[in-house]
Amino acid sequence: MSQASPHYQQYVTEMRKIADIRYASAVLQWDQETYLPAKGADFRGQQIATLSSLAHEFFTSQKMGQLLKTLSEEDGLTEDQRANVVLSLQDYERHSKIPTDLVERMSVAVHKSFHSWMKGRQENDFSVFAPDLSEILQLKKEESTLLGYEKNPYDAHLNDHDKGSSVALLDQIFTNLKPALKSILDKILTKPEVEDGFLRQHFPKNQQWEFGIQVLKDMGYDFEAGRQDVSEHPFTINFNSKDVRVTTRIDEQDFSNMLWSCIHEGGHALYEQALPEAEYGLPLSEAASFSVHESQSRLWENQVGRSWEFCQHYFPILKELFPKQFAGISTEEFYKAINKVSPSLIRTEADELTYHFHVMIRYEIEKLLFDGAISVHDIPEYWNAHYESYLGVAVPxxxxxxxxDVHWSHGSFGYFPTYSLGSMYGAQFYTQAATEIPLLSTYIRNGSFQPLLQWLNGKVHIWGRKYDSESLSLKISGKGLDPSIFTAYLLDKYMNIYNI
Incomplete structure (x- = not known):
């Protein structure tokens, strides 16, 4: 950094001050979802709103705009320095369209919405959450207008989560993906059902917790640079690459609930822990996109965590940990059980195949909300009808x-499609990793994940935001997103499990 120009050094200093404020706010948000006392909620909302507004004001100041413009015209920057400046200027132009007043109103609304979502869940009543969600939606529509869009106001938020994403693009992807998945599902549903009842016994909380911690350690998650806690909805949050935290939830009557949440969030965390420390506060210290972020969590959760090799290594350990629950169960039976395909209600607990119907329903609801075809109060009816139509399940x-899902209470419209995009990128990246690491299956069978983690560090994590999703995919695999790789992976897995 000592070789940088005075203007670039000033830019770094200013960006890191802004990052400090943003991450201070993130610490308060993490606490809000983990340990915040109930009576502290109102002041917490005010505190987060204040910090969010300050960060926005500093970043969109005339001083920052002039500095970025000067740097964009300056010769002598390194490739990485120029990438930081270009990305920051893009961010500045976007954020400058949003007035501080809207940022503050959104922060306050999100705080209210999160707590009414929690209360709505406790009372099992969508009407408790609906008024605050309606307010969030109106603010997001206001934001769409300010940001600008070509065809659909929803595009402004899709693009925010994955550069270049749009309704037109996602409609095309999902239109092609849906029949391919439906074809595999229809074949599976003609076969005898996989037995998985042994996963739903009493599994003591503490033993599940300790096993989850061990798997995270084995994956390479650094507990000296992070921690795990319990929350209503599992999530990962970072304050820098040396402080990346994950949460999970535990159901003592369902073994599947916690472990794969740990692995999923661990995949997110491994990405954050490997981002360049020297770029703190700058775009190159941030993930490429939400879709690429999801590629990491879905890759670890599914290609690794639900693999035959993973079961070969860990199921003997689980049999020692839970001898009564897994008595008489073979490794093959466990493998089939954790990969059982069965239309279900809960997205986070869904199998790899039907998971994407959950995503499609949420995507369609968001799209319809933004173009005004439905209102917030129509969501339960639309949701229930399409779960019946797409998955054949009745929502009780x-x-x-x-x-x-917690996402709408956070105002995270446009996030859900990244789960499907991430699953497809994840399959594509893992396929490439298996080509470049010939003994990858053997390593996983032996519980050795370092070769894969090192590959991901060098191929995905190291670049930060230098490349967008498609450019990174091209760099890694020689092609942009290819959904056929994902469907081929699913077909290969389920051919073996269901003999289709």
């Missing part, structure tokens, strides 16, 4: 229906 209540 709001908690297991349209109140199951």
């Amino acid at each position: 209540d709001h908690k297991r229906g349209c109140l199951q």
Whole structure:
């Protein structure tokens, strides 16, 4: 950094001050979802709103705009320095369209919405959450207008999560993906059902917790640079690459609930812990996109965590930890059980195949909300009808229906499609990793994840935001997103499990 020009050094200093404020706010948000006393909620909302507004004001100041313009015209910057400046200027131009007043109103609304979502879940009543969600939606529509869009106001938020994403693009992807998945599902549903009842016994909380911690350590998650806690909805949050925290939730009557949440969030955390420390506060210390972020969590959760090799290594350990629960169960039976395909209610607990119907329903609801075809109060009816139509399941209540996800309470419209995009990128990246690491299956069978983690560090994590999703995919695999790699992976897995 000592070789940088005075203007670039000033830019770094200013960006890091802004990052400090943003991450201070993130610490308060993490606390809000983990340990915040109930009576502290109101002041917490005010505190987060204040910090969010300050960060926005500093970043969109005339001083910062002039500095970025000067740097954009300056010769002598290194490739990485220029990438930081270009990305920061893009961010500045976007954020400058949003007035501080809207940032503050959104922060306050998100705080209210999160707590009414929690209360709505407790009371199993969507109407508790609906008024605050309506307010969030109106603010997001206001934001769409300010940001600008070509065809659909929803595009402004899709693009915010994955550069270049749009309704037109996602409609094309999902239109092609849906029949391919439906074809595999229809074949599976003609076969005998996989037995998985042994996963739903009493599994003591503490033993599940300790096993989850061990798997995270084995994956390479650094507990000296992070921690795990319990929350209503599992999530990962970072304050820098040396402080990356994950949460999970535990159901003592369902073994599947916690472990794969740990692995999923661990995949996110490994990405954050490997981002360049020297770029703190700058775009190159941030993930490429939300889709690429999800590629990491889905890759670890599914290509690794639900693999035959993973079961070969860990199931003997689990049999020692839970001898009564897994008595008489073979490794093959466990492998089939954790990969059972069965249309279900809860997205986070869904199998790899039907998971994407959950995503499609949420995507369609968001798209319809933004173009005004439905209102917030129509969500339960639309949700229930499409779960019946797409998955053939009846939604019994709001908690297991349209109140199951935290995303809308955060105002995270446009996030859900990244789960499907990430799953496809993840399959594509893992396929490439298996080509470049010939003994990858053997390593996983032996519980050795370092070769894969090192590959991901060098191929994905190291670049930060230098490349967008498609450019990174091209750099890694020689092609942009290819959904056929994902469907081929699913077909290969389920051919073996269901003999289709």
